[in-house]
Amino acid sequence: MIARVLSIAGTDPTGGAGLQADVKSIAAAGGYGMGVVTSLVVQNTRGVQQVHTPDPDFLEAQLRAVSDDVIIDAVKVGMIADQASAAVVVNWLRNLPSNISVVVDPVMVASSGQALADSVSADLLTCATVLTPNVDELAALVGKPAASSRAELIAQAQVLAEKTGALVVAKGGHLADDDRGNTLVNATGELAHAASWFVDTTASHGTGCSLSSALATRLGLGESPQVALEWATSWAHEALQYGEAQAVGTGNGPIDHFHRLRRQAKSGLQNPAVPDKRNRHQPVVKASGEHTRELWEYAGESLDRFGSDGFISALMQGTLSGSQFTFYIEQDDYYLNIYAAVLARLAAAAQSAEERSFWAESVTGCIAVEQGMHAQWNLDPSTVHPSPATLAYTDFLRAETGSDYVVAVAAVLPCFWLYAQLAAFVPDAIPEDHPYKDWVEAYRDEAFQASTARAVQIAEGLLAAASDHQRAAAQQAFWRACQLEADFFAQALLLDTL
Ligand SMILES: Nc1ncnc2c1ncn2[C@@H]1O[C@H](COP(=O)(O)OP(=O)(O)O)[C@@H](O)[C@H]1O
Ligand SMILES: Cc1ncc(COP(=O)(O)O)c(N)n1
Numbered sequence: 001m002i003a004r005v006l007s008i009a010g011t012d013p014t015g016g017a018g019l020q021a022d023v024k025s026i027a028a029a030g031g032y033g034m035g036v037v038t039s040l041v042v043q044n045t046r047g048v049q050q051v052h053t054p055d056p057d058f059l060e061a062q063l064r065a066v067s068d069d070v071i072i073d074a075v076k077v078g079m080i081a082d083q084a085s086a087a088v089v090v091n092w093l094r095n096l097p098s099n100i101s102v103v104v105d106p107v108m109v110a111s112s113g114q115a116l117a118d119s120v121s122a123d124l125l126t127c128a129t130v131l132t133p134n135v136d137e138l139a140a141l142v143g144k145p146a147a148s149s150r151a152e153l154i155a156q157a158q159v160l161a162e163k164t165g166a167l168v169v170a171k172g173g174h175l176a177d178d179d180r181g182n183t184l185v186n187a188t189g190e191l192a193h194a195a196s197w198f199v200d201t202t203a204s205h206g207t208g209c210s211l212s213s214a215l216a217t218r219l220g221l222g223e224s225p226q227v228a229l230e231w232a233t234s235w236a237h238e239a240l241q242y243g244e245a246q247a248v249g250t251g252n253g254p255i256d257h258f259h260r261l262r263r264q265a266k267s268g269l270q271n272p273a274v275p276d277k278r279n280r281h282q283p284v285v286k287a288s289g290e291h292t293r294e295l296w297e298y299a300g301e302s303l304d305r306f307g308s309d310g311f312i313s314a315l316m317q318g319t320l321s322g323s324q325f326t327f328y329i330e331q332d333d334y335y336l337n338i339y340a341a342v343l344a345r346l347a348a349a350a351q352s353a354e355e356r357s358f359w360a361e362s363v364t365g366c367i368a369v370e371q372g373m374h375a376q377w378n379l380d381p382s383t384v385h386p387s388p389a390t391l392a393y394t395d396f397l398r399a400e401t402g403s404d405y406v407v408a409v410a411a412v413l414p415c416f417w418l419y420a421q422l423a424a425f426v427p428d429a430i431p432e433d434h435p436y437k438d439w440v441e442a443y444r445d446e447a448f449q450a451s452t453a454r455a456v457q458i459a460e461g462l463l464a465a466a467s468d469h470q471r472a473a474a475q476q477a478f479w480r481a482c483q484l485e486a487d488f489f490a491q492a493l494l495l496d497t498l
C-alpha cells in the first residue's frame with residue numbers, strides 16, 4: 001500500500017525545509033506526496049529573506065483541487081503565516097472524514113531565527129491528531145519558559161494535550177541531552193519514547209518538517225502513533241547523520257532524506273523470510289499430485305517477482321539493454337555449468353534406471369544449451385565472474401544435493417518448473433526486430449515443458465513416499481530455490497555499472 005499524503009506548508013527553494021522537504025520525506029516513508037502551498041518563502045540554508053502569502057481564496061482553491069479528486073490517507077500541516085490562512089485550512093480539515101490522521105507541526109520560527117508565523121491558531125491545534133512542537137514552540141503554546149529537561153518538556157506537552165485533545169510529540173531536538181529523542185504524550189502523561197542520540201552536525205535545517213511528514217505518512221499507512229513515531233525518529237536520525245555529506249549550501253544544510261532508502265537498496269533487505277503460501281499463477285506445467293500441488297504454493301511469491309522485478313518484462317518486451325542481456329547470459333552460462341554437475345549427482349543418487357537416465361539426459365541437455373550459448377553469443381567462460389546472486393544459487397544447489405535425494409530433487413525443481421513458467425510471460429506476438437526474439441521464443445519450448453512435467457512427477461512420487469521430516473525439508477529447499485531463481489533474474493537490473 002502507498003499512503004496518499006498531503007502537506008499543507010510553505011516553500012523552501014533550496015529544498016531542505018517546508019513543502020519540498022515534506023514531499024521528499026513522504027516518499028522516503030512510503031507515501032505518495034502532494035503539496036498545497038500556504039506561503040512562498042524566499043529562504044536558503046542561511047535564512048529567510050521574504051515571505052509572500054497568496055490570498056485565502058487561492059489557498060482554498062488548492063485544497064479543493066486535491067480533495068475533489070484524490071482520496072487522502074493523511075495530512076501534515078506546516079507553516080501557516082496568518083489567521084486568514086489558518087481559518088481556510090481549519091474549515092477544510094473539518095470537512096475531512098474523521099479517520100484521516102492530521103499531523104500539525106506548529107511552525108512559528110525558522111531554525112535560523114526568523115518568524116514564519118505570527119501565532120498558531122487555537123482552532124488548528126484542535127484539528128490535529130498529533131502535534132509536533134519543538135521546545136520553543138511548545139513553551140509558547142503553553143505560555144511557559146522553554147523547557148530545559150525532558151521531564152519539564154513532557155509536563156508541558158501534557159498541558160498542550162489536555163488543551164487540544166491531540167497527542168503531542170515532545171521533541172527533544174533543542175534539549176542539551178545526549179538523547180534528543182521524541183516522547184509521545186497524551187493528557188494523562190507519557191505513552192512512549194523514541195530515542196535519537198545526539199548527532200553533531202551543521203545540517204539540521206528542516207528536521208522538524210521532515211519528522212512530522214514522515215510521521216503523518218506512517219500513520220497514513222495504518223501504524224499506531226507509537227510505532228509511527230519510532231519509525232520516523234530513527235529514519236530522521238539516519239537522515240541527520242548523513243546530511244553534511246550532501247554539501248548543500250553554506251549555512252545550516254538539509255538532512256539526507258533518502259539515505260535510508262539508498263542504503264537498503266544497496267544492501268538488500270535483511271528481514272527474516274517467512275513463506276507466504278499463496279500462488280495466483282496458473283502453472284504452465286501442472287502439478288502431478290497433492291504434494292507437488294503444495295510445492296507450487298511455495299512458488300507464488302517468486303513468480304510475483306517475475307512480474308514485478310522488471311527484468312523479465314524488459315526481456316520479453318525487448319527493452320533490456322544489450323549490456324544487461326550480456327550480463328544475464330554470462331551468469332546463466334556459469335550457472336548452467338554448475339547445474340549440469342548438480343544434475344549428474346542426482347543421476348548418481350537416482351533410485352531407478354529410468355530416473356537415472358532422465359537426470360543424465362538433463363545433464364546432456366544443459367551442456368548442449370551452454371555450448372550453444374558460447375557459439376551464438378561469443379561467450380568466453382574464462383572471463384565470466386559469478387555475481388553474488390549466481391553464487392548464492394550455485395552454492396545452495398551444491399549443498400542441497402549433497403545428502404538426501406528427496407530434498408535434492410526439490411532443490412533443483414524450480415530451475416525446471418519456474419523456468420517453464422516463463423512461457424506464460426512471453427507476449428503473444430513477438431515483432432521481427434525484437435533483439436532477443438530467439439531467446440524469448442525458446443521459453444515456449446515444448447520439449448523443455450515435457451522434461452519439466454517428468455521432473456515434477458518424480459518429485460511427486462518421492463514426496464509421497466517420504467517421511468514428514470523429509471517433506472518439510474524438501475518444501476524448505478524448494479521455496480528457497482524459488483527465491484534464488486527470482487534473485488537470479490532480478491540481478492541484471494540491480495547492477496550499478498550498466
Ligand atoms: N542534533 C540532533 N541529534 C539527534 N537528533 C536530533 C538532532 N536534531 C534534531 N533531532 C531529532 O529531530 C527531531 C526534530 O528536530 P527539532 O530540531 O526538534 O525540530 P524543529 O526543526 O521543528 O526545530 C528532534 O525531536 C530529534 O528527535
Ligand atoms: C516553509 C518553512 N516551513 C518550516 C520551516 C522550519 O524549518 P525547521 O524544520 O528547520 O525549523 C522553514 N524553514 N520553512
